[in-house]
Amino acid sequence: MRHFFTTSLKVFRHTFLFTMAWLGFLVPPLHAQDRPVKEFFMTVQETTITLLEDPKKEVTVWAYALKGEQPSVPGPVIRVNQGDLVKVHFTNTHSLPHTLHFHGVHPFAMDGNGQRSMGREQLQMPGESxxxxxxxxxxxxxxxxxHFNTAQHLDHGMYGLFIVEDPYWPPVDREILTVWDEWDTDGDGRYDTHTINSRSAPDFLPLQATTGERVRIILANIGFEFHTPHLHGxxxxxxNPGTLARPGWDNPNGVVSIGPAEIKIVEFEVKHTGTWLFHCHVVPHVADDGKYPRGMLTMLKVTDQVTMLHSAPVLKDSAERSEAAPSPESSVATIPDFQPFDYPTGVANRGYDVYNTHCKACHGNLAQGEYGPTLRQNQILHDNDKFWKTVLKGKGNMPAWESRLSKNHIADVQAYLKTLKPPPPP
Structure with a gap:
């Protein structure tokens, strides 16, 4: 009897599998000839990036780069579709051993775990591919x-995002990638600078959105600390970062916790215009060097439909960035056309009051820098065209002052700033 049922079960199983295959319901072999192939060519380049302009904070990075593109930190987004055959041709063009380790499901020979004793495929020496x-x-x-000497190499910017898209994911109008990290810029073994997309406030690159859009934000923590992104308003x-199924987990407080190497996805409908703060709610991470705000802070600039008609779209990956649109720096406010004129001469004593009333909140006591850059002994004070252009028309996060202060007031501030001596030694 047992033999009869076993034989019958095998016959049923084979018949079922044959029928399903004939109907086309079975998944094709992993390396089926008609499977879409996505190929990428990756190298490593050593370079220096600036996290903060004032005070100057720079770090040496070993940055990934796709063929024909500049190296970047975070590295280029590798975006494919579910079911694609992915081929990443990696050439170690650096002087140290490196690998490419992808999180997710893959064969062991594709793990890049950094252990040469487990095979050449797990670690690429300089010059190897x-x-x-x-x-x-x-x-x-x-x-x-x-994944070689992982802590050191992550701290040198060797990371990027790999996205496998499902065609059934709900569509969004705008996707924004944010990578949260911390850096040791002076080599003392302690993290002193916190960044979003490798930029520290106040030198962040503002994010953009339009009312009526559905926005998806990728919150990706590649650092070794916990962070709590919070978006105002x-x-x-x-x-669910695997299915993006709706409805998701409602989060009215607008704060998410992301641990080391964790990635979370949030979506929302944009309702109100404004310039909304977006920052880590571990407050010391927004107060590097005891200065606030400095560190993990940026802004989401929301404008209405009419204003954004001619703005560049947010790019989904590095390929689009290189072929279809301006660089990310184009999202930063630029200085409008400016015609030099005969600049008035100011009075320093009057400038003291004007500075403390209008400028101190951003540039700090005695112009030593706070939210805005240090103006004390700043060379811009001696370049009239650059100084007046910046003050009158605005630049980056600094507003235009031409409709708020008279030219005589601005001249008084410039005269006052020129009297300030260098700060005393620490």
Missing amino acids: YTYEWVAEEAGFYWYHC QRWVEM
């Missing part, structure tokens, strides 16, 4: 990074 090849089986948002929903 290797092709990481696998099928993107599971949709979701993943990291890729170097919005009611976002936490999504």
